[in-house]
Amino acid sequence: MMSALQSTIATPATASSSIPPNRQVFGSSRAPTNPGLHERLLGSFVGAVGMSCWVRRRSRWRQTNHVGKLKVTRFALADNVDSLLLDLDGVLFEANKPIAGSREALLALRAAGKRIFCVTNNAARTRAQVAAKIQQIVNVPIAEAEVVTSAWAAATVLQGVLASGQKVYACGEEGLLTELANAGVDFVTTQYEQHMSEGDFEKLANGGLDPDVAAVCLGFDSSFTYAKLCIASLYIQNGATFYCTN
Numbered sequence: 001m002m003s004a005l006q007s008t009i010a011t012p013a014t015a016s017s018s019i020p021p022n023r024q025v026f027g028s029s030r031a032p033t034n035p036g037l038h039e040r041l042l043g044s045f046v047g048a049v050g051m052s053c054w055v056r057r058r059s060r061w062r063q064t065n066h067v068g069k070l071k072v073t074r075f076a077l078a079d080n081v082d083s084l085l086l087d088l089d090g091v092l093f094e095a096n097k098p099i100a101g102s103r104e105a106l107l108a109l110r111a112a113g114k115r116i117f118c119v120t121n122n123a124a125r126t127r128a129q130v131a132a133k134i135q136q137i138v139n140v141p142i143a144e145a146e147v148v149t150s151a152w153a154a155a156t157v158l159q160g161v162l163a164s165g166q167k168v169y170a171c172g173e174e175g176l177l178t179e180l181a182n183a184g185v186d187f188v189t190t191q192y193e194q195h196m197s198e199g200d201f202e203k204l205a206n207g208g209l210d211p212d213v214a215a216v217c218l219g220f221d222s223s224f225t226y227a228k229l230c231i232a233s234l235y236i237q238n239g240a241t242f243y244c245t246n
Contacts, residue, residue: 083115085148088130092118093137106140116146123151123219123245124173150245151176154217155183158243167212169235171228172219176245180217188213190231192223204234219245 127147134142168187
């Protein structure tokens with residue numbers, strides 16, 4: 001299917017095409033400014049640069065014989081943006097194997113001066129761990145600053161909204177707790193081994209909560225327990241704002 005698509009994209013525009021050769025679908029009359037980038041990206045898997053759904057949504061262009069213009073339209077997107085947000089699983093890699101063409105696409109975008117951000121809703125890993133995984137699988141160096149996780153996003157928001165001395169009750173893995181700590185957000189947790197009786201919960205509900213906790217932040221937590229659920233619920237009932245990462 002990809003070879004057929006690439007062949008279609010490479011077909012030059014004909015004089016009978018109803019789209020003027022100097023006109024782009026997005027309304028710009030500017031011709032592509034980096035044909036070298038276009039050719040390099042043409043050989044890469046479309047999904048590797050996050051454009052697979054874009055091509056599918058506009059598949060009608062191929063059905064109306066505007067095949068010659070599809071090439072220009074598709075790569076005009078790469079020309080007209082400075083930064084790209086790339087999902088990970090299914091775009092750069094699948095399980096522990098790289099998506100075909102993902103490495104070539106990343107290198108081509110870097111060579112063209114594009115800023116790349118790898119985005120994931122997985123809050124279990126730190127940004128450094130995610131960057132290391134991408135480099136291991138795709139074989140392209142990724143800086144920690146080029147990774148955006150839901151844990152980092154939550155920590156950044158909490159850093160901005162909490163007043164001095166306020167804390168977060170956090171339920172999550174290393175990724176969430178590390179990002180909170182790196183953002184300078186004070187947080188409290190409940191140990192997995194901590195077992196609580198009905199009397200313990202009653203004491204918490206009747207004034208035993210930490211008065212400085214102003215928010216509850218929940219991420220993926222493989223050691224989530226009934227105790228954590230109850231304590232988080234009590235904080236929320238007591239007025240804490242609830243933040244959920246994934």
